[in-house]
Amino acid sequence: MSEELKMACPQCGKEIVYSTTNPHRPFCSERCKLIDLGAWANDEYALEAQPDNEEEVEQLVSALVAKHNIEEDY
Numbered sequence: 001m002s003e004e005l006k007m008a009c010p011q012c013g014k015e016i017v018y019s020t021t022n023p024h025r026p027f028c029s030e031r032c033k034l035i036d037l038g039a040w041a042n043d044e045y046a047l048e049a050q051p052d053n054e055e056e057v058e059q060l061v062s063a064l065v066a067k068h069n070i071e072e073d074y
Helices: 031-040 054-067
Strands: 006-008 015-017
Touching: none
Parallel strands: none
Antiparallel strands: 006 015
């Protein structure tokens, strides 16, 4: 007999059984699933990225300067 895998819902922390019978996994409910989706849509989660080289940094800075109409005396 296999043991059930239990884990905490990443949104609310409620303990759930991680199983294919749970259509919301890894969340406990549709509500927690939608809260998490909304957070992603609102850019509340972000992955950090570091440019590989100085040229890429300069391109990013130039793009931001142009986008925000910033004086180039930065």
